[in-house]
Amino acid sequence: MFSHKFSILFLLLPVILLFFICIFFIPILSNKYNFNVPNNYITIPTYSISSSGFCWPVPGYTTITSPYGYRTSPTYGASSFHAGIDIAANPGSYLVASLEGFISYVGFNGSGGYTIILENNTFTMMYCHVSPNFLVYPGQIVNQGQIIGQVGPKNVYGVPNNPYKDSNGNPTNGATTGPHLHFTLKKNSQAVNPLDYF
Ligand SMILES: [Zn+2]
Structure with missing residues (x-):
């Protein structure tokens, strides 16, 4: 026994x-x-999904400094029709994929500065003025809420033929007056007001 x-x-x-x-x-x-996060991350941002199925691209920051629509251009090279929203955020703040999709572009994209483009069959999401330390690569499939990049600095150096400069003559991260996320949302290639989806 x-x-x-x-x-x-x-x-x-x-x-x-x-x-x-x-x-x-x-x-x-x-x-x-x-999550595809850098080695030295401190916290993983939490996100919530809107009734339209989108999640906010820069968790923790909700101040809109420039809404979608017509405006007086704030700086050289910035359009008078603002095809997206500007969200004030500190450099280094994490950016997350608003939807599941694939990364179609990372690079310096004119007035948008360093830019990440995320797409699915219907929507295109452009994250502008981001950090050049990209956390994703073109062709990568990302999950909704996955960290894809960080808010970039105001000034960037070493970009060939960058026409964008601040009042001190220092090159800027596209047409920008300070660190923020510019977020453009296109539905079937037409820009729409992102706030209608959050
Ligand atoms: Zn903008």
């Missing part, structure tokens, strides 16, 4: 051990597969 109980315990031991090993690795694996 004693030896029978003992052998059951002996058989269960590796199972129990395996269970604890699995529990230990779950957080590591979930971080690895859910």
Whole structure:
């Protein structure tokens, strides 16, 4: 009787051990597969999904400094029809994919400065004035809410033939007067007001 109980315990031991090993690795694996984050990240931003199925592109920042529509151009090269929204945010703030999709472009894109473009079959999302330290690459499939980049600095150096400069003559991250996210949303290639979708 004693030896029978003992052998059951002996058989269960590796199972129990395996269970604890699995529990230990779950957080590591979930971080690895859910988010594409830089090595030195501090916090993963939380996001919520709107009734239209979109999530806000720059978690934690909701101040719109320039809405969608006609405006007086704030700086050389900035359009008088503002085809997106400007969201004030500190440089380095994380940007997340508003929808699941694929990355169709990363690079310096004229007045948009360093830009990430995310697309699916219907929508195109342009993230402008971002950090040149891109966290995604063209062709990459990203999940909704996945970190794809960071808000960029006002000034960028080393871009060939960059015509955009601040009042001190320093080159800027596209047509911009300070760090922010410019977010353009297109539906079937037509710009729409992003705020109608959040
Ligand atoms: Zn803008």
